[in-house]
Structure formats: structure tokens, C-alpha cells
Amino acid sequence: MPCRVCHSERLEQFLDLGDQPHCDSLLLPADLSRREPYYPLQVCFCHECTAVQINYTVPKETMFGEYLYVSGTTQTLRTHFQNSTDRLVARLGLKANDLVVDIGSNDGTWLACYNKYGLRTLGVDGARNLAEMANARGIETWAKFFNADVAREIIATKGRAKLVTAAGVFFHLEELHSVTEGIAELIRDGGVFCVQAISLTAMLRYTQFDQVYHEHLTYWTVKSLERLFGQYGLEIFHADMLPIHGGSMELLVAPKGTQPIDASVAKMRADEEQLGCHQIETYRNFAKRVREIEIELMGILRDYATQGKTVQAFGAPAKGATLLNSFHITTDLVQCAVEVNSLKIGKYIPGARLPIVDEKTTTPPDAYLILAWNFLSEFLPKKREYIMAGGEFIVPIPRPVVINRHNYAQYVK
Ligand SMILES: [Zn+2]
Incomplete structure (x- = not known):
């Protein structure tokens, strides 16, 4: 497969997480009698443009036709979006009746x-x-996959946009080039595009290998996005790092020459350079650290099993399936996953086949395996009583640790 960004053939694979099912295709009880489809999950580096990407695409209709991740579920996200809105409205001087288009708008949160x-x-x-x-x-939400045709339909019926946003979707795009072309069309009359995407630098720094799943086709840096946007006459003029999802970048993008370029862009580019985002060795080291996490985490889980202690996954996020399936963790080590999202309860995590049960009606285990580690600071105060009573949190990323009543204080912010 050629590079998704620059079409070069010079891709090098640095991490192989094996064949895995699509993480969000949760299984119904009736599905358990047959094997779910498995697809390769391998991560590559492009020697030509430095874009990091997986080399296999599960069709978008399979992954997103019915989607179970609902933005409105967590307070952290709702607060994050309100803050982003207030900041963007003020910065861009948006006025009543200006058009805002959100790509991958989820439940409208x-x-x-x-x-x-x-x-x-x-x-x-x-x-x-x-x-x-x-x-x-x-x-108002159109049930369509955004691309250049949809952009032209929007312009025909509603005019051009002052602001186009895409949060947590830009790494999903199978039609990367058509989407970018559509965005460029939509904002041609002095509009701005705001993209929020998990940051490759945060992934590298904290060994967040579980951000790799079939829905995440590309893992962006300023440099690789500039390469993409440049092909459509766009440029990044502001760059920020936000704490959401364990480290996300927020980039403001506009037609070339229409906005002054803020110093934050060069700074983020320099950070990437310093971290080695453009060198293959950095990614080979990343893969080594993933293997170390595997050895340590499996050691912890096997100890719990040997001592007859119960472990439940806390939450069943997409990234959790990557972690469980990369390390071949099944119900002998982690008995189930507890959730609050009613769309997931009653189903099974594919591959690992952990049953997803209602957190409210399930007896707490001796320890929770925290799969949604990006919300740890929201979970810890909520579960204070559980931990003080002897319960434990096993947090796998960036390095496996066990949080209990003795060290609780040092993890609560
Ligand atoms: Zn490339």
C-alpha cells in the first residue's frame, strides 16, 4: 500500500500488533458461536513524508455505520468542548448566523x-x-461521510462556513484527500478549520500504543499535516496542545496567506523534531517499550490470577480492545468489563470476548484494569471509597502501575 499522505511506496513497518478484530464491532451473545473477522494491525513510517500510519483499511461503512462511542457520555469531554467553543468564538470573532460545520459530529455534543x-x-x-x-x-446533522461532494452540497444549500471543526476524527479518514479538498472549499471565503487530533508526540512520549486501532489510519504531526494541507492550498497558523485523550493537538488552519502564522506552529514543529518524530529509530524504540509494557502487565495480571484475585476492566473503550488483543488477555485474567454506556452493556469486546456489564449492578473486583487511562483523573476521585476499602487500580500506560490506598494520594490531582 502506498503512503496515505504522499503516495510514496517507501513505508517501513515498525510495530506489528498481530491480526485483530475491529475494536468497536462489539459482539452480541449470538455472535459468540462464530469467529469475528480479524484484520492486520501494523504500523508504518513513511520515509518520504514521515507520516505514521497503519497499512490496512477496514471499510469505513464497517467501522462507522453504527458507532458506539458517544461524546456526551463523559463530563470531561463536555467541559472540553465548551472550553474549545468559547475560545474559538472569541479568537475568530464569530457572529450570530455565521455557519459552523462539525465533521464527525457524533451526537452533537x-x-x-x-x-x-x-x-x-x-x-x-x-x-x-x-x-x-x-x-x-x-x-441538524447529515448522516453522511464528509468529503468534497458533501462540502459542495453544504455550500449550495447553506453557503460557506466561517468555522469547520473536526475533533477526534482526522485520523479516521479513509477519503483523506477528498475530505481535505472539501474543507478547503468550505473555508475559502475567510473561514478557518480547527482540527483536534491525538498527538503522535504524546503517543511516543507515553508509549500510548493502544491508540493504534483500525479506526486510526494516520497518526499526525504538524509536519505530516502540513504536507497534506499544502496540497490543497491550506496552511497551519496556530498550534496548541490540549490535555484531552491523553494529549491532543489543536491546530488552526486557513487558506494560505490569509492569517498571520503564530510562533506556536514553529514551536510544535521543533518539539516534534526534538522528540525524533521524523526518524525511524524513534519508532523502533517505541516498539521495544510496548514489549516491556506487555511483560510487566502480564506479570501483574498473572500474579492476581495466581492469588485468586478478581480483575475487571474499568470501561470498554476502543483502545482497550487493542491492549487486550495485543497481549492476548482473555477472561481467565480479566473477568469482564464494567461500563456506564448503555449501547455497550450486554455485548462483548471482540477478540478478548470480555462480557461488558453494568458498572452500577456489578460487585466490584479486587482490582480494576484501567483501559480508559486518559480519564484516570476523573475516575480516581469517583472511586476513592473503593480504593480506601482495599480496592486497586491497575494502570497499564505509560508504564504499568498499581494504585492502592497506600499510594492513592500521589496520583490524585
Ligand atoms: Zn508519505
């Missing part, structure tokens, strides 16, 4: 934050179930 400003909003999301949820709460 982000767009709902613009209500108080009187802006016109439109969501576009390929997941029919989420588009329905958003429309039901009064946030």
Missing part, C-alpha cells in the same frame, strides 16, 4: 455548545444512529 452564541450549525456524521440522536435533540 460539540455543536450544542454554540447554542448560546446564536450561530448556525451543521453536523456531518456517517453513523446513522448518532446522527439520529443529534437530530432528535435539535442539532
Whole structure:
């Protein structure tokens, strides 16, 4: 497969997580009698443009047609989107009736934050179930996969946008080039594109290998995004790092020459350079650290099993499936996953086949394996009583640790 960004053939694989099922295709009890489809999960570095990417694409209709990740589920995300909105409205001087388009708008959690400003909003999301949820709460959402054709349809019916946003979707894009072309069209009259995406630098720094899953096709840096945007007459003029999802970058992008370039862009580029984002050796070392995490975590889980202690996964996020399936963790080590998301309860994590049960009605285990480690600071205060009573948190990333009542204080912020 050629590079998704520059079409070069000079890709080198540095991490092989084996064949895995699509992480969000949760299984129903009736599915358990047959084997779910498995696809290669291998990560490559492009020697030509430095873009990091997986080399196999599960069709987007399989991955996103019915989507189970609902933005509105966590308070952390709702707060994050309100903060982003307030910041963008002020910075860009958005006025009533300006059009904001959110790509991959999910259940409309982000767009709902613009209500108080009187802006016109439109969501576009390929997941029919989420588009329905958003429309039901009064946030106009088209159940489509955004691309250049959809952009032209928006322009024809609503005009061009002052702001186009994409949060947690830019690494998902199978039609990367058509989407970018569509964004360029939408913002051609002085609009701005705001992209929020998990940062490759955070992934490297904290060995967040579980951010690798079939939905994440590309892992971005400023440098690789510049290469992409440059092909469509766009340039990045502001760069910020946000704490959400364990470290996400927020980039503001505009048609070339329409905005002054902030010093933050050069600074982020320099950070990437310093971390070695553009050298293959950095990625080979990353792969070595993943193997170290595996050895340590499996040691901890086997100890618990030997002592007859129960372990439940806390949450069943997509990244959790990567971790469980990369290390071949199944119900003999982790009995189930507890969740609050009703779309997931009653189903099974593919591959590992952990049953997903209701957190509220399940007896707490001796220890929780924290798969959604990016929300650790939200979970710790919530579970204070559990930990003080002798319960434990096993946190696998960036390096496996066990949090208990003796060291609880040093992890609570
Ligand atoms: Zn490339």
C-alpha cells in the first residue's frame, strides 16, 4: 500500500500488533458461536513524508455505520468542548448566523455548545444512529461521510462556513484527500478549520500504543499535516496542545496567506523534531517499550490470577480492545468489563470476548484494569471509597502501575 499522505511506496513497518478484530464491532451473545473477522494491525513510517500510519483499511461503512462511542457520555469531554467553543468564538470573532460545520459530529455534543452564541450549525456524521440522536435533540446533522461532494452540497444549500471543526476524527479518514479538498472549499471565503487530533508526540512520549486501532489510519504531526494541507492550498497558523485523550493537538488552519502564522506552529514543529518524530529509530524504540509494557502487565495480571484475585476492566473503550488483543488477555485474567454506556452493556469486546456489564449492578473486583487511562483523573476521585476499602487500580500506560490506598494520594490531582 502506498503512503496515505504522499503516495510514496517507501513505508517501513515498525510495530506489528498481530491480526485483530475491529475494536468497536462489539459482539452480541449470538455472535459468540462464530469467529469475528480479524484484520492486520501494523504500523508504518513513511520515509518520504514521515507520516505514521497503519497499512490496512477496514471499510469505513464497517467501522462507522453504527458507532458506539458517544461524546456526551463523559463530563470531561463536555467541559472540553465548551472550553474549545468559547475560545474559538472569541479568537475568530464569530457572529450570530455565521455557519459552523462539525465533521464527525457524533451526537452533537460539540455543536450544542454554540447554542448560546446564536450561530448556525451543521453536523456531518456517517453513523446513522448518532446522527439520529443529534437530530432528535435539535442539532441538524447529515448522516453522511464528509468529503468534497458533501462540502459542495453544504455550500449550495447553506453557503460557506466561517468555522469547520473536526475533533477526534482526522485520523479516521479513509477519503483523506477528498475530505481535505472539501474543507478547503468550505473555508475559502475567510473561514478557518480547527482540527483536534491525538498527538503522535504524546503517543511516543507515553508509549500510548493502544491508540493504534483500525479506526486510526494516520497518526499526525504538524509536519505530516502540513504536507497534506499544502496540497490543497491550506496552511497551519496556530498550534496548541490540549490535555484531552491523553494529549491532543489543536491546530488552526486557513487558506494560505490569509492569517498571520503564530510562533506556536514553529514551536510544535521543533518539539516534534526534538522528540525524533521524523526518524525511524524513534519508532523502533517505541516498539521495544510496548514489549516491556506487555511483560510487566502480564506479570501483574498473572500474579492476581495466581492469588485468586478478581480483575475487571474499568470501561470498554476502543483502545482497550487493542491492549487486550495485543497481549492476548482473555477472561481467565480479566473477568469482564464494567461500563456506564448503555449501547455497550450486554455485548462483548471482540477478540478478548470480555462480557461488558453494568458498572452500577456489578460487585466490584479486587482490582480494576484501567483501559480508559486518559480519564484516570476523573475516575480516581469517583472511586476513592473503593480504593480506601482495599480496592486497586491497575494502570497499564505509560508504564504499568498499581494504585492502592497506600499510594492513592500521589496520583490524585
Ligand atoms: Zn508519505
